[in-house]
Amino acid sequence: MVGLAMAGINRSAAQLLATIVGNKKVGQYHQILISVGDLVAQCKPGNFVAISVGGPNSKMVLRRAFAISRTTTSTQYGGAIELIVAPHGNGSSWLCGLVEGEQIDITLPLGTAFGIPTTNVNALLVGGGYGSAPLFGLAEVLKERGCRVDMLLGASTGSKIYAPLEGKRSVNSLRIFTEDGSMGETGRITSPIAQLVSELQIDVIYSCGPMAMLKAISEILDGGDVVHQCAVEEAMACGIGICMTCVLPVKDEAGKINNLRSCIDGPVMDGAAIEWDLVGKTLVL
Amino acid sequence: MVGLAMAGINRSAAQLLATIVGNKKVGQYHQILISVGDLVAQCKPGNFVAISVGGPNSKMVLRRAFAISRTTTSTQYGGAIELIVAPHGNGSSWLCGLVEGEQIDITLPLGTAFGIPTTNVNALLVGGGYGSAPLFGLAEVLKERGCRVDMLLGASTGSKIYAPLEGKRSVNSLRIFTEDGSMGETGRITSPIAQLVSELQIDVIYSCGPMAMLKAISEILDGGDVVHQCAVEEAMACGIGICMTCVLPVKDEAGKINNLRSCIDGPVMDGAAIEWDLVGKTLVL
Amino acid sequence: MSQLDFSTTLGNAWFPAPIFTASGCASSGKELAQFFDLRDMGAIVTKSIMTKPRAGRATPRMAETPSGMLNSIGLQGPGIDAFLANDLAWLVEQKARIIVSIAGETAEEFASLARRLRGVAGISALEVNISCPNVENRGMVFACHLESAQTVIEGVRRTIGGDLPIIAKLSPDVTDIVSIARGVIDAGADGLALINTVLGMVINPNTMRPHLGGRTGGLSGPAVRPIAVRAIYQVHEALPKVPILGMGGVSSGADAFELILAGASGVSVGTASFGNPTAIMKIQNELRQILTDKGFSSLREAVGFAHRPESSVR
Amino acid sequence: MSQLDFSTTLGNAWFPAPIFTASGCASSGKELAQFFDLRDMGAIVTKSIMTKPRAGRATPRMAETPSGMLNSIGLQGPGIDAFLANDLAWLVEQKARIIVSIAGETAEEFASLARRLRGVAGISALEVNISCPNVENRGMVFACHLESAQTVIEGVRRTIGGDLPIIAKLSPDVTDIVSIARGVIDAGADGLALINTVLGMVINPNTMRPHLGGRTGGLSGPAVRPIAVRAIYQVHEALPKVPILGMGGVSSGADAFELILAGASGVSVGTASFGNPTAIMKIQNELRQILTDKGFSSLREAVGFAHRPESSVR
């Protein structure tokens, strides 16, 4: 039914000097708009970008990866992508401090995209923190295919829920969970999943968020036939498949487990194929 | 006659976050104005500042030294110092890229100042490249003391001559030399010195510029009784006397040569005491 | 002005340009090939290949450090069979120049890898990565001990015969790199690759434990460049005739030029490609420009120039 | 919340706070004293003092490198007589805590320096900088060879008697730092200072020759921090009871915390003071905050914390 995009290298990837055309604070995040021209056409929900950070005298030698949240086209600046960035450490804080007109060195689109079903299925979208970013764009695509789309968003606290108003329109239902109860229902985003899957006859779950959340969802779905397409987030040094830092243990069709690069065999991966208990363990082939 | 200020540690030195209040391109230089409040009162011609460069994510761990060109006070931003910066490498180029309102971490005033004669003497001021920067402020002070002040400025080419119009007023004569003849007279700044010294009955030469120029002046004056106060420029890692990188071989009164720190026993030193031929050589005590 | 001769040699292998990938920093080559034509650089140095498929070390495998990074990949790779069938075959097809890097847990494994590569068409040279642990000697790194380093190189030399240049890749984590360099040359290496990563560690402030799955990792990037320049300079001074493939923190043409002046005949680029997929092309173009601007008529003239007396000007 | 015990010990020397200057990076102390009160930090570690006045190496003596710097000062200093009469006397007068660093060209010079310092009031500990060349053994660095390192420490121990703690300062430029560490402890050192600078070189693109007057120089600053953390971790793992004065690239409280977790009981700050004259106070304040935030009730609890099994939580 839902084919997983195992693209290997993303053939559309290009490197360019791109201009910041917007930077707005939304809750604890920054919504950053970057003009990338015609490349928007190649950017699919699930793909990410890799950005050089810190400017010409930077002590930071590695790029930072960010999920592409949405793509837009405007008469003003042409094609643009939107990122939802949490100012966490030095790299992301630098990015959040950029103002309109500044330029960044960016590589995009990278990685696999969410697989889009060819028939109309029932989809549940689950986003943790800024993990909701790519889900709104995905929801639109799924709705166009005639899918029923329900959404769950969660975070530790309300200001870490990223839920654009426009995005809400494209889903059949949206429920929000915060651990401290400061927004929506109190509790973990994973608590209602089992029930929703059966109530709404979910065929596929699309998830994006912290690894612990993705793992918990996979465990809930274990053994069932709901497809789980999750966008993982492993520390990446290169984002283009040349460093082998970003690996995850993934089972292939023959049942053999191998360390796959989450930057080119992911970030969207089949949740059922990831050996969650082996993440962070030494694998013996 | 002219006492050399051998201050050791500059007791007025302070560290502060200062605001850029002006940045103007003048020829190949940037004239940068920095608000430093009441500290201006402590800044004497010859003193320098040490500035942290590159911002919070900088790979540059050392400060950069710049001569204080002038001090001003305005109702708008209080006390301010002026620097004349050549955008040379990464640190100075970063500084030249700052705009009004940005803040820098700065230590000042540092080092020795030009010794000011207590009687009215005939002074010749010799500046190479941005080395002319501190000479205009010095000229004013000397004029106030009733000195006759003549000035020579030189550089490889005209755009490297820094000669503010207002500054010219405070000198009795100003001659400019460029090696390519693109401004003023063609030739080296050192060529007219011997003649001027006797014609104008010079008592003291104040010089600032490349080490080769300072050395050449010292050689011209060798054996005579013209005092030579030169502001040297050795590579400095700290600017405050703790690293021992900035040393120059200097003869003391007993004739013993020692490596002195040009950041605290300089930058203004007695040109006759510097053992120019031993600069860059290993000294055996 | 006459054309700059940008070519270089490592032993009897000739390369039209002096910039190479660094082993382990270009995967199988396919990934970079979408950003530039692999034939435009000196050669691709493959990741170090071992006999059997290897999963490598546990994650996290990297930590960014000031102007550098630590990695603890642990030589993940497909093993020599799959490598020959897939990766190497593809590279040969691309007409890229290829230096194959090999690694082993025992001296015997190195020799048997060399045996598998003997006579394989399309390989310009063999890089022997002896900066990995010797399982037969308390996990001591081969390149850190003269005898174990020599044993590996002798075995490879004997197996491979006289044609393919052998480049021994040394670790900077030794008291006296010149003696190791001399030792492996005596043992039959034709050239040296300097330097592999420097052993380092980062502690995660949250867990308060070593951040990397492998606890220690290898430091690379601009932070280590002064160490690389020093190692290359020392070795070139002692062994001026031995070709050196230099590496360590090169991210601009000026950086590559520095390693060449110190004594490198070619320069590998690793970490810089992570930060910039087209770094290799940028570095190569900048280097060409610098050599031209400085008035060199060939790259070769610049190799080891820093050792000439100050009086010898260009 | 109870008050944090911020004090530390190195052998039998007690310090109210754990941040120190690094030898050679605070001159005689006077220069920093205009920016903060020397009594507010753990102790001042003096520049390495030798018997006779020394002019040091030729300029240029420094080169900035990515996130670091090279220096080749060559131990310029006034010699022990003037040091005792001026610098030390002044420091004692300030009531600063003082660790005197000594350096020699022969093992005998170290011992005779120790003799001069024996019984001098106001000294908390002796740091023995054995990372300098041994003129009696082909200029080989004492700390790079087990026997020469041991000979120096034995001589100092014998001369100084049993009271003043001896801290042996090691070079990271060795194949096996743990064996050198163990050797100097066996020879009578009470503690270790880790790490001295890493040997490096920069070539000047204009002259195309080594930039430093001394050709090679010592690499310091954040660039080397992962090497320092690794060395401290390795040595603390092998010798958990031996106090370590850690140093190398510390420029924030978080950096100091990292070295402490790895096993340092105190932390010296060198290069960071060049970039920021008040770095030591900043680092000390930040470290105090971090320890408090993490719930430590004493600095001592955090020393070597990275070695505890993951299950042991705070």
Ligand SMILES: Cc1cc2nc3c(=O)[nH]c(=O)nc-3n(C[C@H](O)[C@H](O)[C@H](O)COP(=O)(O)OP(=O)(O)OC[C@H]3O[C@@H](n4cnc5c(N)ncnc54)[C@H](O)[C@@H]3O)c2cc1C
């Ligand atoms: C595929 C992918 C998509 C991502 N999408 C987003 C997004 O949409 N919005 C967003 O705010 N962030 C996203 N991240 C995380 C982002 O790449 C940075 O890791 C994060 O912003 C922290 O970087 P820093 O420079 O601020 O922190 P630093 O602490 O300076 O980072 C140091 C190093 O650790 C790595 N690192 C630190 N934290 C993480 C983490 N959680 N995951 C992976 N690597 C980490 C960094 O990449 C960097 O190399 C994504 C990461 C990946 C791999």
Ligand SMILES: Cc1cc2nc3c(=O)[nH]c(=O)nc-3n(C[C@H](O)[C@H](O)[C@H](O)COP(=O)(O)OP(=O)(O)OC[C@H]3O[C@@H](n4cnc5c(N)ncnc54)[C@H](O)[C@@H]3O)c2cc1C
């Ligand atoms: C006392 C003093 C006064 C100075 N006054 C001025 C001034 O008024 N205007 C001005 O433009 N510059 C001045 N300089 C030079 C200035 O400090 C910088 O060295 C210069 O701007 C180059 O720094 P960079 O970061 O751009 O170059 P980089 O090449 O990045 O510098 C790298 C390192 O080399 C050192 N360095 C490089 N060139 C020199 C040099 N010529 N002299 C000393 N150190 C050098 C730098 O300090 C730095 O540590 C002065 C230097 C000193 C010591």
Ligand SMILES: Cc1cc2nc3c(=O)[nH]c(=O)nc-3n(C[C@H](O)[C@H](O)[C@H](O)COP(=O)(O)O)c2cc1C
């Ligand atoms: C992620 C990574 C993987 C590496 N893998 C190998 C390897 O397999 N074999 C090898 O000889 N060197 C390996 N190295 C070392 C590099 O080839 C190179 O010697 C070192 O990184 C210094 O160069 P750089 O600073 O340009 O990265 C690796 C380095 C990195 C960063």
Ligand SMILES: Cc1cc2nc3c(=O)[nH]c(=O)nc-3n(C[C@H](O)[C@H](O)[C@H](O)COP(=O)(O)O)c2cc1C
């Ligand atoms: C300019 C300079 C001078 C130094 N002089 C000495 C010295 O005299 N004795 C010594 O043991 N270490 C000396 N060192 C090494 C430092 O004490 C310290 O071990 C090293 O710089 C690492 O710390 P840092 O990165 O904080 O600077 C010197 C370092 C620098 C940068």
Ligand code: FES
């Ligand atoms: S991030 Fe480099 S291989 Fe995935």
Ligand code: FES
């Ligand atoms: S610059 Fe550090 S002592 Fe002068």
